[in-house]
Amino acid sequence: MAPSAAASSTLLVLLALLLSPAVAAAAAPQSRHRLGASLQVASLNASGPPTTFFEVDRPIRPPRGSAGPCSTLLLSATFGATYGRPPVTASYAPPACLGAGGTLALAVLEWAADCRGRQFDRIFGVWLSGAELLRSCTAEPRPNGILWSVSRDVTRYAALLVEPGEVAVYLGNLIDKTYTGVYHANLTLHLYFHAEPQQQQQSDLIVPISRSLPLNDGQWFAIQNSTDVQSKKLAIPSNTYRAVLEVFVSFHSDDEFWYTNPPNDYIQANNLSNVPGNGAFREVVVRVDGEVVGAVWPFTVIYTGGVNPLLWRPITGIGSFNLPTYDIDITPFLGKLLDGKEHDFGFGVTNALDVWYIDANLHLWLDHKSEKTTGSLLSYDASGLDLNVNSDFTGLDGQFVTSASRHVSATGWVKSSFGEVTTTFYQRFSYENSNVFRKNGTVQIVNQTIDAKSGIFAKDASAVLLSEEFHEVFPLYLYTGTSDQAGDEYSLDSLVKFGINEKKTSGGKLGFLYSSLRNAQSAQGTMRVKKNLVVGGLGKTHQVYKYVGTDGCYFRDVSSKNYTVLFDRSDDSCSKGAYRGASAKLNDQPARRKLLANKL
Template sequence: MASLTTSSCLIFLLALLPPLAAVAVPRRHRFLPLQLAPVNASEPPTTFLEVDRPIQPPRGSVGPCSALLLSDSFGYTYGRPPATASYVPPECLAAARARGGSLALAVLEWSADCRGRQFDRIFGVWLSGAELLRSCTAEPRPNGIHWSVSRDVTRYAALLSEPGEVAVYLGNIVDSTYTGVYHANLTLHLYFHPTTPSPPPPPHSDLVLPISRSLPLNDGQWFAIQNSTDAQSKKLAIPSNTYRAVLEVFVSFHSNDEDWFTHPPNEYIEANKLSSNIGNGAFREVIVKVNEDIVGAVWPFTVIYTGGVNPLFWRPITGIGSFNLPTYDIDITPFLGKLLDGKEHEFGFGVTNALDVWFIDANLHLWLDHKSGKTTGGIVSYDTSTSANVDSEFSGLDGRFMSSASRHVSATGWVESSHGKVMTTFYQRFSYKNSNVYSKNGSEQVVNQTIDVKSGVFTTNGAVLHSEEVVHQVFPLYLFSGTSDEVGDEYSLVSAVKLGINEKRVSGGEQGFSYSSLRNAQSARGSMRVKGNLVTSGYGENHQVYKYLGTHGCYFRDVSSKNYTIIFDHSDDSCLKGSRDKDSRLPSR
């Protein structure tokens, strides 16, 4: 069973490090949530939000048809079974199909409130074992908070059309100090294409197979990766008429690895006799295998949970991805020739340099040939390579550590079905750079990191390009943390964070051409006065700019907050003529 889940999400009662006079670096406390001042009981609850573009129903669709899937309260739930409810497909889903319509959009909405004092907690939502949402809770205050998360779950249409079981695990502890109980509703909203004109064939898969742990459990259905040598896997067989397969991977990092990007190498830890729970360097890689083949990797976006760095940064604007953690797609179609024998095959995960603990599972999306009972395939080429390097220079608690890494995965294979003999190529190219600098006897730390990911899928039918999708993502991160004014067990902590997602995406094929460009940048800074493990005063401010431009519209939002208050909020979803700029250029292959 995984260890206790807070937003570190597992750091609930971390043992305190030695006093600053003995060891100045690094501070890994989970601070008791700050209450800046007495709160008027009549003051309304604070609404928290993660900035993202709204989910818009397709033009001409009808709905929503909404169904409450689960309503529950999460008090002392750590180490206990998930909350569950039977899932019955909404009647409107069958009715729409009977009229000749089809599903246009499915949205899963999590809506919750909490009052009192509580750490942030990681939670997951599963349907019939397939994870639909991974998220972190907001940290409450005495007058209460409210937040909601919406995720497009249209790609799970095959699951939504069959009876099953909904499971939600939110490991929480309630006692005399931590009083917050999370009250949550989980709702499904469905929109439909009308019967005429006929919509294009749905792009979603015919079958979704979960690669997760099965109930009953006293934990989430995710696998818990405990260290760098731990590997978790599940065996399953796929239908013999499969012609396309995509792995959707859920990843989150906690406890000693919540801030893995700040970790120094082990030689620095050993030389200064520091705790080993902050070691293994600042590079992490999730390896995804099918049998013994590395079919892809995940170099995850650096999500900072709602209690991370300085909790006041994220009140009420939360960190990018904290309410709706990103997932990562790996197209394994080139490997289908090895999987169509009707036998069980092993799908597994590991994390390079990992410390306790990483939660990982996946959904296997399969497209089936309904005109044939058997497809055949073979792999044409396969290549993977990796490199990693760390340059260290330090004296005592001060030092500079430069880490770099790269990874390349590519595979080409063919599948013959009623669609003909289709050749598929999938590739990933990763690069990573991290600069980690300690100064002033280790009391200040500066991290500069960039993760660059390029991936692509190309299919050809004979000599004709059938479809193409290329994605280029860059994850920049800057973090400053410094301690000062130390008097006994009391000190000041000043910190600043800049993080973001820059993404360019282009696709083309039978469904037409589309592109999108996203620049999502967040900048936060603040300070705290800490006594022991309690924050006695402080402030935090957060500024975020979200710019999205794509084939089907655009969205802009510029918003800023400070200590629970929105300072300004400007948004615009209109697309003006001539608004395309250099951000909309197509990504390179």
């Protein structure tokens, strides 16, 4: 994943092949996960039409009665030998339709790309005036070519879209005799407008917390170890009355599969110097002036070359084309930030190995009726991380059980022309991971659950203005096993089951809103690997996506095998019968039942 990660993956494979048979077998459970980033099917057949890859997600639809789209091509570029070079940039001028009257109803950023040949999966980012709008992974091409597109709702960036700026895209790609794939991409902005003026809910100002151009990399910060803290100093306007940090996170190289990493004592006991360690827990910690204001316990995105590349063709892994972002409301801390001075916004990763890419956008709401707001922090609790690891292993086999929890909460008031509003923000996290090695370390089984709850409550003297709660559960089951190893050739069996279960409720001035999402993906396959190339194999994937909310419903049940879609059923009518039948089918799989028993 990404050029630096791909190089690391290749190095791990070569080291494993050079080791003695016993040590090579032990290294296999770790290095094999990272093979996916560098493996391509060894096929010379370039005939036939290109394959369209896709990530299953809820379609972005404009509000009823809105006008549009007004579409503008922002950038068209080719990404060949681009690793370690400056991002591709283009001047941004607000589309004329933004100044033609009407209220923005929806803004959609669309990335459409194609590639032919052989190539790694690559991470890339899109920034506007330093604020990241999209974090994504490329699809891995075929000799006959591939197509894919990603659409992201960027309505929340309305304050950026109305100002001139610069678009920057970094996609670090490498070209050589083996890896020939060049990515061709178009970046387009689609705008829709309400027929009648409506009150805007988006922030008034967005301040990027990222690295500034010029540079020969993405504008994200690179976190390279557990003590590395990257930060940026900035001052916020004195009339701010609300502030939310939107954090972008992706993990690569030695930490691409952090949830599979054994503790360091296992690595040291077995002399596995080429195997990443530091255990199977990671969290992103966000600090302002050194104080913890929130955390991110990230969803386990598997990129398009991860575990077994054949699993993600043409259905890609959840979140791989449109990586999730994470919001942290820092309004309670405004009393400390409204002094006109610069404050330090920093990011670190607990137990991190090289490398994590992190940046953020600070969304600010401004009081246009006053020059200065005031505030104070009333209460604050960030008592720290509770992390426990129990190890039980003999030689290369054993089990490692990791559990963790964290609680962060803060309450503060801000006085503006809207009155005095008291805001409380909280986060509660829990984590369980069982990591098992069997058969002399050639089989690894991971069972993991991340449970994250957060809430925002804002009230004035007379009423509750906002009451919002968000609950996410990320279940993961991963089985990998190597066999028939002979020199530089071996077989790999894999089974991956993971998903996102989330519920969101909100009330207050905007009325009651509710949504529920169950997004479950099951993928299994086998592949024969020789000299870092997949010379044969099988991959099949089944996914069920079910969304129900006050804003509508969406359901999709889709399955694929070896680049071919076997069936694809979707519905947006909120029909309970369709949901129930597909969910029962997925739940009927034996391996699925095991995962359900593990808190899915």
